[in-house]
Amino acid sequence: MNRREFIAASTVTGIAALTATASARERTQRAGSNAAKFSMHFAPHFGMFGNHAGDDMVAQLEFAADQGFTAWEDNSMAGRSTEEQERFARAMDRLGMTMGIFVMNMDTAWGPNFSQGKPEHRDQFVASAKAGVDVCKRVNTTKMTVVIGTRHPRIDLSYQTANAVDSLRAACEVLEPHGLTMVLEPLNPRDHPNMLLAELGHAYEVCRAVNSPACKILDDLYHQQVTEGNLIPHMDEAWSEIGYFQIGDNPGRNEPTTGETNYANVFAHIKSKGYTGVLGMEHGNSRGGKEGEQAVIDAYRACDPG
Numbered sequence: 035m036n037r038r039e040f041i042a043a044s045t046v047t048g049i050a051a052l053t054a055t056a057s058a059r060e061r062t063q064r065a066g067s068n069a070a071k072f073s074m075h076f077a078p079h080f081g082m083f084g085n086h087a088g089d090d091m092v093a094q095l096e097f098a099a100d101q102g103f104t105a106w107e108d109n110s111m112a113g114r115s116t117e118e119q120e121r122f123a124r125a126m127d128r129l130g131m132t133m134g135i136f137v138m139n140m141d142t143a144w145g146p147n148f149s150q151g152k153p154e155h156r157d158q159f160v161a162s163a164k165a166g167v168d169v170c171k172r173v174n175t176t177k178m179t180v181v182i183g184t185r186h187p188r189i190d191l192s193y194q195t196a197n198a199v200d201s202l203r204a205a206c207e208v209l210e211p212h213g214l215t216m217v218l219e220p221l222n223p224r225d226h227p228n229m230l231l232a233e234l235g236h237a238y239e240v241c242r243a244v245n246s247p248a249c250k251i252l253d254d255l256y257h258q259q260v261t262e263g264n265l266i267p268h269m270d271e272a273w274s275e276i277g278y279f280q281i282g283d284n285p286g287r288n289e290p291t292t293g294e295t296n297y298a299n300v301f302a303h304i305k306s307k308g309y310t311g312v313l314g315m316e317h318g319n320s321r322g323g324k325e326g327e328q329a330v331i332d333a334y335r336a337c338d339p340g
Contacts, residue, residue: 048136070102075303075312077105077134077329082315091118092125099129101331107314109179111178112169119172126174134312135252135278138166138178138216147188149230151197156204163205167212177278177312178318179252180205180216182240184228186330194230198287199243209248221258232261234268237338241275250277256317259295266303273307274339282317287335292320302339 074228078098080091087097106126111119118277126133137143139162147155166178182198185191194223209216220231233239237251253276255265262268269276283293290297302315315334320324 035229050312069117070135071104072102072334072338074301074338075132076103076309076329076334076338077107077132077312077314078103079107079109082319082330083327085322086327091122095122095125095131096130100133104130105134105312107136107316109135109137109316111136112138112140112178116172119169123173132312133173133175134273134314135175135177135217136169136173138162138168138180143181143183144231145323146184146186148182148198148201149184149189151193155277156201159201160204160208163208163216166216167214170212170214174218176213177215177217178277180218181221182218182230185230195236195240195243197231199240200232202240202244202249203246203327204250206244206246209247212219215248215250215277217250219252219254219280220257220261221254224260229235232257234258236273238272238275250308251275251318252278252280254280254282254290255295255297255300256282256284256287257279265300269303276312278314279304280314280316287316287317288320289315289330290301291333292335295310297337298339301337304337 078094079092083097087094098106107123108114114122115211115334139159140161142148142155144157147159156325170176171179181203182202186194187199202218205216217235218231219236220234221229223229223232223263231240234251234253241249243252251272253269253272258265258268281290281297282288283290283295283297285293301313317331319330321329
């Protein structure tokens, strides 16, 4: 290449770079971006920043990325159309964001579907696992939430637990070949009475009995604060079986700093143990409008261990 060609090529390249920089600057200014990425993969959900970003799925992802978030979660992803799932995945890939969880078994989550050991319930759950494999592939995730239903009033808890273990092992046979994991979520008895799984220790017992990399615990810190507190010691006891975290302060189930949990310490502890996965922001906003959305962002900035 001669000097003239080099200069011409450099000019074109420079103009393109300036244009890209200007576009990025405009996008940053439009979103009110804080360019620094969070040090942990905090994952908002659809609707959390709707006042800033509007209703469009991709616009909400773009806004979150502009604010430094590097992950997302959507409990309802399995119920979205294939077209929506693929559009979501393309946007996430473009933005360099990581997908967290979605709920795998909406159809078996809320009744005594694991506690009784009925073959038809087990078959229904296994079918959910098979459908979940396809969704995971479309949206580029490896984890799905599983809620193992309610307790049966006439069956001893030990037998109910064993029945649940059998169903979970059957689903693991579907998930293991694909490298996928279901994370079992204990739910607190105040908001969700009579759930089969409430305490972290019980979830640990179940996962140890299932004995599969495809079955781990979702440690929802809001639920566990309500159920038993003592978050860090319980977390340490169950650490080998924890596969995912979700966040929410108590009381109120809103963003960190609005309740009693010292999330700055909790996040620092999780990070110190080497956790590099997603932490789902499964909570509401303590205030409405754009001001409330900004308060959520500010809360995570305040608690991010850096």
